[in-house]
Amino acid sequence: MYSNEHKEYLKKRKKRKFLIILTQLLILIIFIVGWELLAKYEIINTFISSSPSKIISxxxxxxxxxxxxxxxxxxxxxxxxxxxxxxxxxxxxxxxxxxxxxxxxxxxxxxxxxxxxxxxxxxxxxxxxxxxxxxxxxxxxxxxxxxxxxxxxxxxxxxxxxxxxxxxxxxxxxxxxxxxxxxxxxxxxxxxxxxxxxxxxxxxxxxxxxxxxxxxxxxxxxxxxxxxxxxxxxxxxxxxxxxxxxxxxxxxxxxxxxxxxxx
Amino acid sequence: MMNTSKNSNNILVIENLTKIYHSKDGETLAIKDLNLNIKEGEFVAIVGPSGCGKSTLLSILCNLENKSAGNIAFPKKDLKLGYMLQEDTLFPWLTILDNSLLGLKVQKKLTKENEDKVIKLLEDYGLKDFIKKYPKNLSGGMRQRVALIRTLATDPDILLLDEAFSALDYQTRLAVSDDVWKIIKKEGKTTIMITHDIAEALTMADRVIVLTSRPSKVKKIYDIEMDDKTTPINNRKCKDFNKYYDMIWKDIDIHV
Incomplete structure (x- = not known):
C-alpha cells in the first residue's frame, strides 16, 4: 500500500491534469460560443466572419x-x-x-x-x-x-x-x-x-x-x-x-x- | 623466418609498425617502428600516456584502419580477432540473445549448433533470465558481459579489449574486470587489452607493455610475477602490486 503522502501526491497530479484539460476545453467553448453570440447579435458581420452554426449547416x-x-x-x-x-x-x-x-x-x-x-x-x-x-x-x-x-x-x-x-x-x-x-x-x-x-x-x-x-x-x-x-x-x-x-x-x-x- | 623459429610460441608478431594520420593541416606520426610479439594463451595489457596511439594499434589489428608501413604476421595460421570496445555498444533494438548472435549473423555462421553454444554461454555467465530482454533492462556490468559473449560467440583466437571497462563507475569496474578476466581465463583466450589504468593492467595481465608518447613505440615490457597472484581484485592486495605500480607510473611519466 502507498503512504498517505504518496496518495496525496497522486491526487494532486490527477487534479492538475484535470484542470489543464478543463481549461483547454473552456477556451474552445468560449471561443465558439462567443463567435456564435457575436454573430447572432450582429456585432460582427457574418458575411465576412461566418458563424459556427452556419459552418455546421x-x-x-x-x-x-x-x-x-x-x-x-x-x-x-x-x-x-x-x-x-x-x-x-x-x-x-x-x-x-x-x-x-x-x-x-x-x-x-x-x-x-x-x-x-x-x-x-x-x-x-x-x-x-x-x-x-x-x-x-x-x-x-x-x-x-x-x-x-x-x-x-x-x-x-x-x-x-x-x-x-x-x-x-x-x-x-x-x-x-x-x-x-x-x-x-x-x-x-x-x-x-x-x-x-x-x-x-x-x-x-x-x-x-x-x-x-x-x-x-x-x-x-x-x-x-x-x-x-x-x-x-x-x-x-x-x-x-x-x-x-x-x-x-x-x-x-x-x-x-x-x-x-x-x- | 628466424624470428618465428626462435619464438615458436608466438601467434602474433608485429614488426616495425608505422602509422601516419593525414589531414588538411598536415600529417601526424602516431606509431613509429613498433615491435611486439604475442604468445599463445597470454593476457597482455598495453598502457601508455593518453593519445599515444594505443587504440590506433588495435584498430589496425582489426583492419578498421590501414597501416602506413611495417608488418603484422600470424606465424601459426590466419587468426580470427574479436574486438570489444569501450562502450558496450549493445544494440538497443535487439534482444540480449540477438545481440549475442550479431557476430555470427554478420559472418553468416548462424547455425542451430552455434546458437545453442551462445545460449549456453549466456546461461553459464548468469544471463539466463535476460535472454529475451532488451539491453535497457540490464546493469552496466551485465551489458559488458553480454558484449564479451557476443565477441566470444565468433570463437576468436585473440581478444582485443579497447578500454573495455572505462565507461563503468569505479566499483562496477573492479567487479566487471574480475568477472571478465575469469571468463577469459576459463575460455582460454589470448587477450590484448588497452587501458589507461595502470592498476587494471597489472592486476589482470601476465605482461604489461608500456608505450612511449607519440610517436609511440614499446618503451618497456614487464612480466608480472607476484608470489600470491590470484584474481584481479585480490591481486590489488599483493605485496608486489605497489612495486609494479610505481615502476610503470614512472615509465608513463605524466607531467600535469
Missing amino acids: TIISLYKQGNLFKHIWITIYETLISFGLGTLIGIVIATILWWNNFIYKVVDPYLTVINSLPKVALGPIIIIFFGANMNSIIIMALLISVIVTIITVYNGFNETDQNKINLLKSFKASKWQIYKMVILPSSYPTIISSLKINISMSLIGIIMGEFLVSKEGIGYLIMYGSQVFNLNLVMSGIIILMLVSIIMYKVVSYIEKILIKHD
Missing part, C-alpha cells in the same frame, strides 16, 4: 449533396500518395548519399539551394510542364516533402554511433550489412519523426496545389468559397482541413508507437 448541406466525402477523400488520397512517394524517394536518395560521400559532397550545395527555395514559386512551372491536373498537385507536394526528408534522414544516418559501426566492421561486415543492421535500425526514430514532418508538409503542398489548379478537394472548396465570397464555405473548408490533419498526424504518431517499442 454548410458542412451538412455539403454532405447532403454527396460532395463532402468526395472532397475529403481527394485531398487525403493526394496527400497519402505524395507522403508515400516523398518518404520512399527521400530515404532512397538519403541512402545513396550515405553510401557514396563523393556524390553527397557534389550534391550538397544544390540541395541547400533547392531546400531554401519556396517551392510554391515553382507552381506555375509545374502546371505548364505537367498540366492543370492532379499530377501537378502531387508533384508540388512531393517537392516540398522530399527535400526535407532527404536532409533529415541523411543526417540521421550520419549520426549513427561510430562504435556500433566499428563493432560490425570488426566482424568483417559488408557495407550492405552495416546499412541493414546498424544504420537503418538506429535511424528509425529519425525516420519516424521525419514521417511526422512529412505528413504535414505533404498536406501543405497538396492544399497549395489545389489552390492553384484543382476542381475538387478541400483546397478547392476553400479557394472556390473565397472566389464566390462564400465565407461559410471557406470556414467549413478550414475546419474540415483541421480535422483531417489532426487525424493523419495521430495515425502517424500511432505508427511511431508501434515501430519504436523497445524504448
Whole structure:
C-alpha cells in the first residue's frame, strides 16, 4: 500500500491534469460560443466572419449533396500518395548519399539551394510542364516533402554511433550489412519523426496545389468559397482541413508507437 | 623466418609498425617502428600516456584502419580477432540473445549448433533470465558481459579489449574486470587489452607493455610475477602490486 503522502501526491497530479484539460476545453467553448453570440447579435458581420452554426449547416448541406466525402477523400488520397512517394524517394536518395560521400559532397550545395527555395514559386512551372491536373498537385507536394526528408534522414544516418559501426566492421561486415543492421535500425526514430514532418508538409503542398489548379478537394472548396465570397464555405473548408490533419498526424504518431517499442 | 623459429610460441608478431594520420593541416606520426610479439594463451595489457596511439594499434589489428608501413604476421595460421570496445555498444533494438548472435549473423555462421553454444554461454555467465530482454533492462556490468559473449560467440583466437571497462563507475569496474578476466581465463583466450589504468593492467595481465608518447613505440615490457597472484581484485592486495605500480607510473611519466 502507498503512504498517505504518496496518495496525496497522486491526487494532486490527477487534479492538475484535470484542470489543464478543463481549461483547454473552456477556451474552445468560449471561443465558439462567443463567435456564435457575436454573430447572432450582429456585432460582427457574418458575411465576412461566418458563424459556427452556419459552418455546421454548410458542412451538412455539403454532405447532403454527396460532395463532402468526395472532397475529403481527394485531398487525403493526394496527400497519402505524395507522403508515400516523398518518404520512399527521400530515404532512397538519403541512402545513396550515405553510401557514396563523393556524390553527397557534389550534391550538397544544390540541395541547400533547392531546400531554401519556396517551392510554391515553382507552381506555375509545374502546371505548364505537367498540366492543370492532379499530377501537378502531387508533384508540388512531393517537392516540398522530399527535400526535407532527404536532409533529415541523411543526417540521421550520419549520426549513427561510430562504435556500433566499428563493432560490425570488426566482424568483417559488408557495407550492405552495416546499412541493414546498424544504420537503418538506429535511424528509425529519425525516420519516424521525419514521417511526422512529412505528413504535414505533404498536406501543405497538396492544399497549395489545389489552390492553384484543382476542381475538387478541400483546397478547392476553400479557394472556390473565397472566389464566390462564400465565407461559410471557406470556414467549413478550414475546419474540415483541421480535422483531417489532426487525424493523419495521430495515425502517424500511432505508427511511431508501434515501430519504436523497445524504448 | 628466424624470428618465428626462435619464438615458436608466438601467434602474433608485429614488426616495425608505422602509422601516419593525414589531414588538411598536415600529417601526424602516431606509431613509429613498433615491435611486439604475442604468445599463445597470454593476457597482455598495453598502457601508455593518453593519445599515444594505443587504440590506433588495435584498430589496425582489426583492419578498421590501414597501416602506413611495417608488418603484422600470424606465424601459426590466419587468426580470427574479436574486438570489444569501450562502450558496450549493445544494440538497443535487439534482444540480449540477438545481440549475442550479431557476430555470427554478420559472418553468416548462424547455425542451430552455434546458437545453442551462445545460449549456453549466456546461461553459464548468469544471463539466463535476460535472454529475451532488451539491453535497457540490464546493469552496466551485465551489458559488458553480454558484449564479451557476443565477441566470444565468433570463437576468436585473440581478444582485443579497447578500454573495455572505462565507461563503468569505479566499483562496477573492479567487479566487471574480475568477472571478465575469469571468463577469459576459463575460455582460454589470448587477450590484448588497452587501458589507461595502470592498476587494471597489472592486476589482470601476465605482461604489461608500456608505450612511449607519440610517436609511440614499446618503451618497456614487464612480466608480472607476484608470489600470491590470484584474481584481479585480490591481486590489488599483493605485496608486489605497489612495486609494479610505481615502476610503470614512472615509465608513463605524466607531467600535469
